[in-house]
Amino acid sequence: MTxxxxxxxxxxxxxxxxxxxxxxxxxxxxxxxxxxxTVYAGEVLGIVGESGSGKSTLLRMxxxxxxxxxxxxxxxxxxxxxxLFDLDRFERRMLCAKRIGIVYQNPHLGLLMGHSSSGNVAExxxxxxxxxxxxxxxxxxxxxxxxxxxxxRLDAPPRELSGGMQQRxxxxxxxxxxxxxxxxxxxxxxxxxxxxxxxxxxLKRLQQERQITMVLVSHDLGVIRTLxxxxxxxxxxxxxxxxxxxxxxxxxxxxYTQQLVHAKL
Amino acid sequence: xxxxxxxxxxEPMSYGFLDPSAKRELRRKMLKAVAVPGxxxxxxxxxxxxxxxxxxxxxxxxxxxxxxKTRVKVIDQGADDSVNAASIRRFLARVSGAPTTLDTLDADxxxxxxxxxxxxxxxxxxxxxxxxxxxxxxPVEPNMSIARQMHGDADYGRMWLQLYExxxxxxxxxxxxxxxxxxxxxxxMTPSPIPRWxxxxxxMAKHLTILSAGREKRIFAVPPFTRVEPLVFDDVPYRxxxxxxxxxxxxGAEGFFMNEIPQPDGSALHEISDSExxxxxxxxxxxxxxxxxxxxxxxxxxxxxx
Numbered sequence: 001m002t003x004x005x006x007x008x009x010x011x012x013x014x015x016x017x018x019x020x021x022x023x024x025x026x027x028x029x030x031x032x033x034x035x036x037x038t039v040y041a042g043e044v045l046g047i048v049g050e051s052g053s054g055k056s057t058l059l060r061m062x063x064x065x066x067x068x069x070x071x072x073x074x075x076x077x078x079x080x081x082x083x084l085f086d087l088d089r090f091e092r093r094m095l096c097a098k099r100i101g102i103v104y105q106n107p108h109l110g111l112l113m114g115h116s117s118s119g120n121v122a123e124x125x126x127x128x129x130x131x132x133x134x135x136x137x138x139x140x141x142x143x144x145x146x147x148x149x150x151x152x153r154l155d156a157p158p159r160e161l162s163g164g165m166q167q168r169x170x171x172x173x174x175x176x177x178x179x180x181x182x183x184x185x186x187x188x189x190x191x192x193x194x195x196x197x198x199x200x201x202x203l204k205r206l207q208q209e210r211q212i213t214m215v216l217v218s219h220d221l222g223v224i225r226t227l228x229x230x231x232x233x234x235x236x237x238x239x240x241x242x243x244x245x246x247x248x249x250x251x252x253x254x255x256y257t258q259q260l261v262h263a264k265l
Numbered sequence: 266x267x268x269x270x271x272x273x274x275x276e277p278m279s280y281g282f283l284d285p286s287a288k289r290e291l292r293r294k295m296l297k298a299v300a301v302p303g304x305x306x307x308x309x310x311x312x313x314x315x316x317x318x319x320x321x322x323x324x325x326x327x328x329x330x331x332x333x334k335t336r337v338k339v340i341d342q343g344a345d346d347s348v349n350a351a352s353i354r355r356f357l358a359r360v361s362g363a364p365t366t367l368d369t370l371d372a373d374x375x376x377x378x379x380x381x382x383x384x385x386x387x388x389x390x391x392x393x394x395x396x397x398x399x400x401x402x403x404p405v406e407p408n409m410s411i412a413r414q415m416h417g418d419a420d421y422g423r424m425w426l427q428l429y430e431x432x433x434x435x436x437x438x439x440x441x442x443x444x445x446x447x448x449x450x451x452x453x454m455t456p457s458p459i460p461r462w463x464x465x466x467x468x469m470a471k472h473l474t475i476l477s478a479g480r481e482k483r484i485f486a487v488p489p490f491t492r493v494e495p496l497v498f499d500d501v502p503y504r505x506x507x508x509x510x511x512x513x514x515x516x517g518a519e520g521f522f523m524n525e526i527p528q529p530d531g532s533a534l535h536e537i538s539d540s541e542x543x544x545x546x547x548x549x550x551x552x553x554x555x556x557x558x559x560x561x562x563x564x565x566x567x568x569x570x571x
Contacts, residue, residue, distance in 0.1 A: 090418050112426075119430050126422035126429075133432060133498040155433050 014076045016041040016213050017062070017181060022071030024057055024237075031057045032068065033237040039181075041076075042211040046228030046245065048218060048260070054237040055217045059185050061085075062215060063102050064092045075099070077180055097127040101174025105186035107166035110173065113159040117169045118144065120158065124176045143176040144169070148202045164195035168202070175206065184216045188223055200226050221261065225249060233257050281328045282360040287311045291329040291484070295475055298486035303448025304416070305399055305483040313479075314356070320378055321479030323395035324353060327376045330391060331361040338365070338372035343380040343524070343538035350378075367541045370558045379442070381463040383521050383539040384558040386472035388489060394457040396478040399485065401445040401455040421453050424496050432501065441506075447494045454485055456493070462505045462522045466561045467493040509565020513537040516546035520565030 017039040024032040032054040039045045047055045060066040061073065064084060073084045077099060080087075087095065104110045111120050121140040130136055145151060149168040158166050167187055174182055187203070188196040204227060206212060218224055224231055225245060232242040233254065241254040252258045279285060287309075294308040313321050313328070331337065337357050341350035345367045353376060358365050366372050369382040376393040386392060402412040405423040415421070424445050431439040442458040446467070456464055457476055467474060467487050474487040487493055497503045511523045514534040521542070523535035537543035542557070549555045561567060 089414070093418065093420065115426065115430055116433055118433065119426055122429050123423060123426045126425045127420070129422075131425065131498055132500045133429065134500050136429060136498075137433075 013040055015039060016076050017215070018072075018074045018076075019058075019062070020072045022058075022061060022068040022073070024054075024061070024066065024068040030237050032061075035071075035234075035237070035239055037232060037239075039213060039215060041180075041213050043229045044207060044214040044216055044227050046216045046218065046224035046231040047234060048221060048224050048231055049234035050219060050260075052236075053234040055234050056185055058234070059102075059183050059215060059217045062181070063100055063183055064096055075180065093127075097124065098177055099180045100183065101177070101179035101181070102183040103167065103170045103174050103185065103187045105189050107158060107163070107170055110170045111158045111166065114157055116155040116157055117149070117161070117172075118154045120169055121173045121176050124173050128177055139176060140172075143172040146175060146206065147172040148198075162195075163191050164199055167191065167199055171199075171202070171206075175210075175212070178210070180213065182212050182214045184214060184218075186218055187216070189218070189220065196223075203227060221249065233260065278360070280361065281331050282313065282356075283311060283325065283328050287325075288329045291325060294484045295326065295329070295486065298475065298484045299473070299488045301452070302488055302491045303452030303454040303485055305454075305485045307482055308484050310479045310482040315353075317480040318397065319349060320353060320376070320395040322477035322481075322484075323376045323378070323393045323479070324356075325479060326393045326475050326477045326484070327353075327357055327374060328360070330374055330393070331357060331363050333362045334373075335361070335363045336366045336371055336373045337363050338367060338369060338375045340375065340377040340380055340382065340539075342378060343522070344540040346540065367544075368556070369539075369541060370556075379458050379460075380522070380538060381459055381466045383537075383542045383560050383562065385561055386470065388471040390472045392472055392474045394459070394474060394476045396455070396457040396476045396483070397480070398443070399455060399476070399478040399481050399483040401443075401453050416452065419451060421447075421496075424453055425498065428496065428498065428501075432498075438497075438501070438504075445496050447492075447496060448487060449491050450494075452485075453496065454487075456487075460506055460522060461495070461503075462508065462562075464493065464495050465505070465567045469493075505567070508535075509562075511535045513543055513546070516543040517550065518543060518546040520562055521560070 015038045019037045022032055022035050035058060049055045057066060061068055067085050075084060080095060118140040121143050122136040125136055125139055147168045149165060149172055158169050188199050207214060216227055228245050231245050231248050233240050235256050241248060241257045248257060249261055252261050290308060294306045298306045311325060313324050315321055315324060337354060339350045339354040341347040344350060354365050357363060369384045374391050378395045400412060402415055405427055406412045406415060428438050442460055443455040444461050444464050445453050446456050446464055448454050456467060469490055471489055473489055477484045495503045508523050509520050512519045513536055515536055518537050522538045524538050526534045526536055528534060545557045
């Protein structure tokens, strides 16, 4: 099928990320069952669901940390073709380092707690092959400034920082190489409400300034509503409903989604 | 044919202390290590009559390489006369009948801890270095299974992170010994706790260097004419210790690696670390014929190697 020259961009654009029919079981437990997802460049996809619904597993698959039992994953990037789940360990690591940024709920997963904050950001650049000290330092400072990290704590190790600042270091590390895809796994869970709002502000501003494509996993509908354009509702490893944020939250169709929206305190 | 005709007669001890199967394993692992420069080869470290951590790895390699004609030199922190060096030297001579020497130029096999001699080694000499911690990735990756994967992938980015941290904290690279070095452009090794001063001596050297860690059970090697490049940032050059201007208070030698000897008044004297080279210097000054060989450093400067 050919599209008209003057068709709107949303129609002609290839999705950046496509996941088709992934399944993952851990022994008797089915974590993800026949899930598909599509993310277009520049948009924010929210994934919402209760604990154990498979949303974090799905995100880990997008970060190629977890390989599903079957299914395909493609990214519309010049350097990669085909199913990314088939890449070997080395290719996977290079792709993740250069093109995918991730912010974990638990900063211990994403940061070296004993090294300096700027060093944590510099590590990303080092893995990608940067070997000039001055450049490393400058780029690490830029990324930390962009994520609104107080620069007087530049060389403090994350273990001496507050939870909100640790998340900002993680964010700076994730965006240091201007990734094509930014994955956020409950980035503000565990922070108090005011800090949470500040971190969300930063994320929102970054998204608007840089048009970063994001996938945001959260169980907090407020977070999803603030940041996401589209939302996928997951339950017991399956997607029960997907659509625009306003549409899903104003007019939920699936009984579980209705329950979720109404259960908001 | 009887079984006894196939076995060797009983002896109270095998030659060179280690039994033949142990030596065979060590030889095979050394060949492997030479074939893949800088790559750590695991081996079954045997018991020797010495505590782990006192050079058992180096001793096992020396015991395997030794024969009755090998001239052995043993160095501990540059000195031939420290207790550890003297004991190892005496042990090697006793179990193998090999002659010993203090002269670097005269030796065929040099077992060393913490130093490479100042005089240039030749192609027919073998240097055995004792290694306490063979894994350069340990400070940045405590999980050894993952560290092995990182070696496999040549994933060494985090080694520079260590250097970055040192420059950020102290304004310069503080790594004084065991400076991580890239061997043959592929494997990063820790060149045992030799000072930064000695690392350039391994680059394109004529001699074979075997590094062995007894407690950690790893052998690796730098074959002759192999590139050994200390890890550096492109814009922060590698610097050796600033010993080029120091003078040895005993021998008057200048421009070599020195030991600092603090004095009661707060000042410090310096003494040449390679003790036998210092002795040669003194002998020459006293009118004996000059027995000093060509040195890697001249006037405190490392000569340029290709």
